Amino acid sequence: MASPQLDVDGIVETLEQIHQRGHSAHTVFRDWVKLMLFALQNRDDPYLEIVDNYRDRGDMDHPHGQRSVDLFSKAFGQLQERMAVTSADILGAVYEEYGMSSDAFGQHFTPHTVCKTMAEIAGVVNESNDTEDRQTVLDPTCGSGRMLLVAGRKQPEALFVGQDKDPLCARMTALNCCFLNLDAYVIQGDSLTVEFQGAWQTSYSSLGGSVRELDGEEVEELHEWVTDAFENTVEGDNQRSPDQGTDTGMEDRTPPVGMSVPSEQASLGAFDSSD
Known part of the structure; x- marks a missing residue:
């Protein structure tokens, strides 16, 4: 319920x-x-x-x-x-x-209280905290985008990336990110196979959020950026010693469609079975 x-x-x-x-x-x-x-x-x-x-x-x-x-x-x-x-x-x-x-729905999303705890565990900082770099918050099975919204209230200046293979869920997430006036990419596709069927971009403005569906070329650019960022993050994690901090290796990787560069990734993927 x-x-x-x-x-x-x-x-x-x-x-x-x-x-x-x-x-x-x-x-x-x-x-x-x-x-x-x-x-x-x-x-x-x-x-x-x-x-x-x-x-x-x-x-x-x-x-x-x-x-x-x-x-x-x-x-x-x-x-x-x-x-x-x-x-x-x-x-x-x-x-x-x-x-x-209706039996056609069949999904229940992570409770808001659990999402709040998940965001805290993932290291999403409060907006009052001083950080030199922009956070990137990723949810590879975003459902309706609930975890991104909770993280967005804590750090509204972050870049948010959500993905879900259900097209209805992806659309709900795009709407939610737009309503909360977040900079975000929302991807329809399977995060395990890194397949993209479509994507939306939501953008912050002082007048309220906006949303647009990316065309085929832009979806491909986004796919290349996400794949490249993930591969370099994994490579960096494998090479980093325990005392080298939490740098994700994404500083010089500019997202497509003109968004600024993220450098700290707070992944919510550890809880992906909840949606």
């Missing part, structure tokens, strides 16, 4: 109204996530393609504000309101709660 401290009943009730009109719960949730991503990227064509699936005569007979497209928008607003109050993984909590009525 969803985290008990997070009130998501209003959002679930809004999505349930759409579900009751003959759409599966999983389809409703998946389309809602896609609509939010497309809206934030100003991608009208794929947005309207999804909306068309909910424009049968019976649906359009509902008064303005009660059509399915209006309910999707209402749920988006409710999500933003709850995120603003809590800075927590409301989206993942909705997934867990709403998915209880």
Whole structure:
């Protein structure tokens, strides 16, 4: 069940109204996530393609504000309101709660309290601490991005990298990183085989976060950067003596798409079986 401290009943009730009109719960949730991503990227064509699936005569007979497209928008607003109050993984909590009525969901994410402990064990410093180098926080099985959000509240200036082979989870993480206004790369693909099927970049700004889907060439550049950084990190760890510190060997490796250079990696991968 969803985290008990997070009130998501209003959002679930809004999505349930759409579900009751003959759409599966999983389809409703998946389309809602896609609509939010497309809206934030100003991608009208794929947005309207999804909306068309909910424009049968019976649906359009509902008064303005009660059509399915209006309910999707209402749920988006409710999500933003709850995120603003809590800075927590409301989206993942909705997934867990709403998915209880469907066998198509089937995932429960790491509790927020456990994520907090994991971030502390991984060495994510508080934003008040003085560090010379930018941290990189990596979660190779990110689920809805909950661990990245917890780390982001502790160190919002870090670079975050999340990966999950489930396309819905990857999209949820991209939305969450955007909502929390984090610099992040979110990858859809298997972290064990280092396969990338797609990726999103979220960027910080004083006006709020932004998100965009990377094109094929940019995904390949990101793949090369991640692979190179990982191989050099492993090589550095194998060659380092116990008293040589925690340098990851990433100082001179610039990420693609113009983000600044990370030099300290706080990996959350030791807990990857939790999602």
